[in-house]
Amino acid sequence: MTTDVITQEDVVIRFAGDSGDGMQITGSQFTETTAIVGNDLATFPDFPAEIRAPAGTRAGVSGFQIRFSSGDIFTPGDTPDVLVAMNPAALVVNYKDLKPGGIVIVNTDAFTEKDLAKAKMESSLLEDGTLSAFRVIKIDINTRVLQALEGSPLNKKDVLRCKNFYTLGLMYWLFSRPVEPTLEWLSAKFASKPDLIEANQMALRAGYNAGDIHEIFQGRFTVAPMADLPTGTYRNIMGNEALALGLATGADLADLKLFLGSYPITPATDILQYLAAMKSHGVVTAQMEDEIAGICTAIGASFTGKLGVTTTSGPGVALKSEAMGLAVMTELPLVIVNVQRAGPSTGMPTKVEQADLNQALYGRNSEAPIPVIACAAPSDAYDCAVEACRIAVEYMTPVMLLSDNYIANGAEPWRLPVVEELKPFKVSRHKDGETFHPYGRDERLVRPWATPGMPGLEHRIGGLEKEDLTGNVSYDPENHQKMVEQRLDKVMGIRKTIPTPQPTGAESGGVLVLGWGSTYGAIHTATARPEKPGQTVAHLHLRHIYPLPAGLEEIFARYDRILVPELNMGQLAKYLTSEYPQFRFETLNKVMGKPFKAAEIRIRVTKMLEEQS
Amino acid sequence: MNPAELKPRDFKSNQEVKWCPGCGDYAILNATQQTLAEIGIPRHQTVIVSGIGCSSRFPYYLDTYGFHSIHGRALAVATGVKTSNPDLSVWVATGDGDAMSIGGNHLIHTLRRNVDLNILMFNNEIYGLTKGQYSPTSPQGLKTKTSPFGSLDHPFHPIELALGAGATFVARTMDSQPKHMKKIMLAAAAHKGTSFVEIWQNCLIFNDGAFKNWTTKDMRDEHTIDLQPGQPMIYGTNGDKGMLMDCHGSQVVAPDKASIWDPSTPTPMPGFLMANLDRETDRPRAIGIFHDVEQETYDQAVNTQVQNVIDEKGEGSLKDLIYTPDTWTID
Numbered sequence: 001m002t003t004d005v006i007t008q009e010d011v012v013i014r015f016a017g018d019s020g021d022g023m024q025i026t027g028s029q030f031t032e033t034t035a036i037v038g039n040d041l042a043t044f045p046d047f048p049a050e051i052r053a054p055a056g057t058r059a060g061v062s063g064f065q066i067r068f069s070s071g072d073i074f075t076p077g078d079t080p081d082v083l084v085a086m087n088p089a090a091l092v093v094n095y096k097d098l099k100p101g102g103i104v105i106v107n108t109d110a111f112t113e114k115d116l117a118k119a120k121m122e123s124s125l126l127e128d129g130t131l132s133a134f135r136v137i138k139i140d141i142n143t144r145v146l147q148a149l150e151g152s153p154l155n156k157k158d159v160l161r162c163k164n165f166y167t168l169g170l171m172y173w174l175f176s177r178p179v180e181p182t183l184e185w186l187s188a189k190f191a192s193k194p195d196l197i198e199a200n201q202m203a204l205r206a207g208y209n210a211g212d213i214h215e216i217f218q219g220r221f222t223v224a225p226m227a228d229l230p231t232g233t234y235r236n237i238m239g240n241e242a243l244a245l246g247l248a249t250g251a252d253l254a255d256l257k258l259f260l261g262s263y264p265i266t267p268a269t270d271i272l273q274y275l276a277a278m279k280s281h282g283v284v285t286a287q288m289e290d291e292i293a294g295i296c297t298a299i300g301a302s303f304t305g306k307l308g309v310t311t312t313s314g315p316g317v318a319l320k321s322e323a324m325g326l327a328v329m330t331e332l333p334l335v336i337v338n339v340q341r342a343g344p345s346t347g348m349p350t351k352v353e354q355a356d357l358n359q360a361l362y363g364r365n366s367e368a369p370i371p372v373i374a375c376a377a378p379s380d381a382y383d384c385a386v387e388a389c390r391i392a393v394e395y396m397t398p399v400m401l402l403s404d405n406y407i408a409n410g411a412e413p414w415r416l417p418v419v420e421e422l423k424p425f426k427v428s429r430h431k432d433g434e435t436f437h438p439y440g441r442d443e444r445l446v447r448p449w450a451t452p453g454m455p456g457l458e459h460r461i462g463g464l465e466k467e468d469l470t471g472n473v474s475y476d477p478e479n480h481q482k483m484v485e486q487r488l489d490k491v492m493g494i495r496k497t498i499p500t501p502q503p504t505g506a507e508s509g510g511v512l513v514l515g516w517g518s519t520y521g522a523i524h525t526a527t528a529r530p531e532k533p534g535q536t537v538a539h540l541h542l543r544h545i546y547p548l549p550a551g552l553e554e555i556f557a558r559y560d561r562i563l564v565p566e567l568n569m570g571q572l573a574k575y576l577t578s579e580y581p582q583f584r585f586e587t588l589n590k591v592m593g594k595p596f597k598a599a600e601i602r603i604r605v606t607k608m609l610e611e612q613s
Numbered sequence: 614m615n616p617a618e619l620k621p622r623d624f625k626s627n628q629e630v631k632w633c634p635g636c637g638d639y640a641i642l643n644a645t646q647q648t649l650a651e652i653g654i655p656r657h658q659t660v661i662v663s664g665i666g667c668s669s670r671f672p673y674y675l676d677t678y679g680f681h682s683i684h685g686r687a688l689a690v691a692t693g694v695k696t697s698n699p700d701l702s703v704w705v706a707t708g709d710g711d712a713m714s715i716g717g718n719h720l721i722h723t724l725r726r727n728v729d730l731n732i733l734m735f736n737n738e739i740y741g742l743t744k745g746q747y748s749p750t751s752p753q754g755l756k757t758k759t760s761p762f763g764s765l766d767h768p769f770h771p772i773e774l775a776l777g778a779g780a781t782f783v784a785r786t787m788d789s790q791p792k793h794m795k796k797i798m799l800a801a802a803a804h805k806g807t808s809f810v811e812i813w814q815n816c817l818i819f820n821d822g823a824f825k826n827w828t829t830k831d832m833r834d835e836h837t838i839d840l841q842p843g844q845p846m847i848y849g850t851n852g853d854k855g856m857l858m859d860c861h862g863s864q865v866v867a868p869d870k871a872s873i874w875d876p877s878t879p880t881p882m883p884g885f886l887m888a889n890l891d892r893e894t895d896r897p898r899a900i901g902i903f904h905d906v907e908q909e910t911y912d913q914a915v916n917t918q919v920q921n922v923i924d925e926k927g928e929g930s931l932k933d934l935i936y937t938p939d940t941w942t943i944d
Contacts, residue, residue: 036941235940245935252931259697261689279922280929284915286696289722293689296682296719300662300693303680304701308693326683416940419932452678452694452701455657460626460672462681463665472628473673 004219005176010069011223012077013171016094017086019052019062022164027064029168031411033181035236038225039068042521043411044076044595049266049349056110056118058089070224074377074521076410078597082174084167086110086141089119095131104134105170107163109142137216141166148206152199162203169207176222179208230415237414239378239407240267243337244274246382248281249417250335250389251307254425259306260285261297263316266349267405268339271311291319295336299323302332303461305451307389311337314356315346317400321364324398328368328487330461331439331447333392335385336370340404342593351593352406354517355568360400361546361575367484369491371395372546374402376520379414381407384543386422393425395494396446402545404567406518406595430457438471445490491547498544500551509536511608512559514585516542516572518595519565525598526605535609545572548579556583561608563588565601619653621646626676637788637814638667641735642674644794645704649675651795652802654702661704662691664711667742668735668814671706685716688723691730692911699729699912702802709736709750713769717749724778726911727806733798734811736771739820757819772888772903775809776881782808783884783903788815789828793839793900800902806910827898840887840901845871848897862886865896876905 013030017023024045034041044065053060067077079099085091087110095104111124125131126138145166149159165182172179183201190196210216237245251258262272262285276285284306288294291312298308310320317324317338327334340356342348360372371391375381381403388401430436430448438459439447450457459471467474468482503512505527515523520541527539540555542548556562564573565588573585588604590596624646632638649659659677663669665684672679678701682690687705695703712720712734723730739757740746747757747764750771754763775783782804786797794812801808813824827836838848838856846856847868855871857864863886876884884903890896923929 032939036939038941038943229943231943233936233940233942235937248934249931257697259693261693278929278934279919280926281931281934282919282923282928284696284919286692286915288689288692289718292686293692293719293722296686296689297693297696299682300680300690300695301697302693303690304660304694304697306697322683323686330680416935419930419935422931451698452660453657453698455655458656458676458678460679460681462663462672462679463683464681 006219006221008221008223009071010067010073011082011175011221012065012067012080013082013084014063014065014080014094014097015084015167016061016063016090017164018055018090019048019050019060020055021062021086022161023062023064023086026164026168027066028411029182029185030171030177031066032185032236033172033177034066034068035234035413036181037177039070039223040073040226040229041066041068041236041412042073042076043067044406045409047350054118056087056089056115058093058119061090061093063090063094068223070226072226074524075595075598078599084171086163086167087119088115088121088124091125092119092121095125095134098134100133102134103137104131105137105139105167107141107167108138109140139170139216144206144210145203149199149202152202153195154199159199162200165200165203166207169204169209170211170216173208173211174217174220176220179204232415234413234415236411237378237382238270238409238411239375239381239403240270240339240409241274242378242414243375243381243385243401243403244271244278246385247271247275247309247335247389248278248283249382249422250386250425251283253386253422254307254389254393254427256305256307256393256427258283258309259298259301260309260311261288261294261301262286262311263288263291263294265291265313265316267341267408268311268313268316268337270408271337271339291316292323295320295323295334298334299327299330299332302334303330303451305449305453307333307335307393309335309337311339313339313341313349314343314359317356317359317363324370325364325366325368326463327398328364328370329463329466331396331487332398333396333449334398335388335392335401336398337401337403339408340402342591348593350405352404352518352595353567353591353593354402354404354519355571355591356402357516357545357568357571357575360402367488369488369546370398370400371491371494371544372400372402373544374517374542375407376517376541376543378407378410378412380520382414382417387543390425391494393427394446394497395444395490396428396449397491402517404518437469439466440469441486441490444493445486495547495550498547498549500549500555501540501542503538503540503555505538506536507538508558510560510612511537511605512540512556512562513537513601513605514540514542514562514564515566516545519567522596522598522601523565526601537605537609542572553580556580560612561586563604563608565590565596565604567591567595619650621650623656624649624675624677626674628673630674631670632667633818635817636667637737637816638735640788640791641733641794641812641814642671644791644798645671645733646675647795648798648802649677651799652702658700659702659704660691660694661706662687662694663706664716665742666708666711666740667816668706668708669711685711685714686719687711688716688719688730688732692723692726692728695728695730695912696915699916703730705730705732707732707734709734709738709748709771710740713749713771713774721774721778724775724780724807724809727779727781727908729805729807729910729912731798731801731808732810734771734809735814736811737814737816737820738823739816741816741819745819770888770891771811772891773885776884776888776904780809780904781806781908782905784808785811785813785900785903787813787824787828787833787900790833797902800905804905806908836897837900838897840874840876840899840903842874842876842902842905844874846874847871858883858886863890876902879906
């Protein structure tokens with residue numbers, strides 16, 4: 001039997017099912033294989049905070065969206081082409097996002113009266129015409145898996161747990177992906193459980209073969225590998241892993257050992273887990289009793305000559321803020337990572353928001369300037385973590401590194417750095433032969449880092465105001481003024497080491513869309529092509545938020561209007577208004593726990609351009 | 614370095630000591646300087662960490678490395694210091710408010726981890742630096758500025774708390790007995806693991822005489838029993854009373870019937886029995902060493918684990934970390 005193979009440039013698939021259906025594994029396996037095929041890709045896992053919400057309910061729906069392409073892409077896509085729904089709840093929660101004419105693949109075995117009731121559905125969407133705009137492919141996945149695994153030593157419940165790999169096999173067939181990478185992954189994953197390897201591999205193959213045998217689909221698709229990727233070595237990377245690797249790299253470039261003091265918190269925990277596995281690189285991780293102990297051990301480690309790091313999310317930063325002030329006062333290197341999530345308070349821990357910018361900039365008592373930098377995408381988290389380490393070590397200062405849920409759990413191909421070309425960082429040490437002053441400063445206002453164990457450099461630091469040079473406790477009014485100013489001037493001096501970011505798109509004219517953090521992909525996509533000839537639009541993205549890079553005024557002045565889309569209520573826009581009062585920063589705010597769709601930004605940009613003309 | 618080369622004055626910093634005249638802290642500082650000189654660890658290998666409170670000014674007065682951190686967090690900072698360099702001798706000066714109230718969480722977790730730190734907890738049963746509010750060790754009913762009609766809180770018993778948290782070395786001494794203080798500090802320094810030392814310290818401004826029934830010259834011999842490892846449990850002004858311990862508790866007996874004190878039993882029960890004497894108004898209170906057992910320290914364990922992984926897998930390079938087997942190349 002021959003099947004038509006249709007070449008597509010760009011495909012978005014969303015896998016959706018119950019939290020217990022293994023959708024995150026299904027999605028991440030599809031991602032790994034797609035990376036190997038050589039497509040550009042971006043992913044968006046979206047899951048509930050509950051480990052197992054009641055089975056079959058809407059609250060328990062877990063989703064994983066992947067977009068892959070033969071061209072450059074920057075977001076996981078606004079509207080899926082294909083929705084895989086493993087149960088009624090997954091279908092009802094997701095079908096509205098689907099592209100008209102899109103494909104819905106449903107597991108009909110999960111559409112019993114009982115299943116519909118759990119999803120609070122009065123009638124089956126499969127029967128009532130709701131899905132008439134889509135191509136609905138109905139497959140009795142449970143039945144097929146039971147048939148395929150007949151004779152398996154596993155019990156029925158465990159056999160049915162293989163249904164995600166059946167589904168994955170079917171999708172591999174549909175999109176012409178090889179099954180081998182996942183077969184190998186299963187062998188490694190379940191090395192000590194051969195029954196599970198065999199069952200899941202059989203399910204995967206059965207799903208793949210079903211595409212050939214059963215004529216479920218009218219055709220299959222292929223997405224060609226990216227043609228014009230820059231040369232180099234690539235791997236698929238998630239944001240949290242990239243960030244962990246960046247921290248390890250930063251410590252290495254400073255010739256220091258990394259010490260992570262942390263406390264588990266969604267969505268930052270992965271970073272602790274990745275670093276905990278890096279012991280052969282001399283990385284020490286301490287899972288402490290609370291957030292405060294996390295940062296305080298890191299400060300103690302930095303005092304002792306390690307590169308101290310603490311990782312957390314917004315609520316954890318709130319707890320750490322007093323200790324962050326201590327790091328400002330003691331002028332020790334420290335990297336504080338905030339993987340932001342929707343708030344306030346506990347908020348929506350597994351959902352994205354970038355509303356901790358104010359906290360990063362201002363969330364401490366008194367005058368406590370801390371450099372702030374923000375990652376724009378999963379692979380950018382690597383570069384930003386390296387940069388955070390550079391600033392911390394070169395300037396003897398705590399640094400706040402902002403990521404978010406969308407970056408943390410998203411994946412994309414990462415062009416690996418050439419390790420030999422990475423530039424080492426210079427640590428500020430006391431020079432032999434000179435008089436040692438714990439709070440003496442070089443021309444950049446950086447104090448020397450003398451650590452316990454160094455003879456002759458014994459000194460005391462702490463949270464009380466320091467006397468200039470000696471570091472002794474001082475309540476002298478002039479000294480306090482001077483020290484506050486020096487701490488500020490030191491941090492502002494970092495600006496000299498930051499390049500001015502350059503906008504992409506039009507060099508001047510209509511609308512400049514200005515962003516920071518994980519809105520990068522959506523803004524980039526939205527501004528890539530103006531709709532009408534003559535319309536001019538550009539994108540500028542900020543990595544360094546405090547201090548801001550020099551030269552932004554000249555860029556802002558070249559455009560008629562500036563739009564700042566943010567997943568908050570306008571925090572960057574307000575900050576920029578106070579820094580650059582001569583410009584008007586228009587806002588586009590979304591706080592739904594979801595990233596921007598490129599279209600949402602594009603609609604606004606188009607409207608602004610039309611108002612101009 | 615030859616220990617004899619170090620003198621207590623070598624550990625005195627050039628900073629003016631600023632405690633109230635007559636404060637018990639002066640005696641503790643002297644005993645610490647004598648102890649540090651006697652153990653002979655060089656000044657640059659010694660770190661004093663503190664939190665906030667009167668006691669926490671300690672680092673400024675010792676010419677070693679020092680870190681005056683923030684309220685309650687000294688133990689977390691010290692854990693980072695010791696874990697990052699286990700060769701250092703790390704001391705923590707803290708108080709009943711700093712260690713048992715705002716820093717209570719770090720105290721219990723430091724004790725259970727057994728980080729090799731020497732904790733000197735100055736207990737004066739009051740908040741001194743904030744000028745006289747009740748503390749977590751203040752007796753119920755204590756009238757202070759924030760409890761004008763008497764404190765309602767039930768106090769912590771520091772020795773019991775430390776034993777309950779799994780401390781491997783627990784001892785008690787007092788500011789009015791410098792020799793005893795030094796003896797206990799030397800034992801704390803010799804112990805590998807967290808050494809928790811409660812020091813009864815008199816705050817003569819806000820809680821004068823809190824411990825006078827046990828610390829003054831005319832009272833202490835009769836009202837305290839010094840728990841000395843391997844020694845018979847004898848007390849009294851004329852050494853005329855003994856303590857007999859059995860599975861039911863303890864009782865006063867003739868000196869020749871007294872038990873031999875052994876703080877090194879794996880169970881902390883004997884220590885608990887002695888700590889429990891605090892609750893009985895007609896019994897002496899125990900000082901000395903309540904518990905002293907060996908256990909692997911956290912700082913050693915962390916670094917040993919790193920070394921074991923390096924020995925097993927080889928020292929990782931940055932390239933290995935980044936260039937994993939699942940890469941692909943575009944030419």
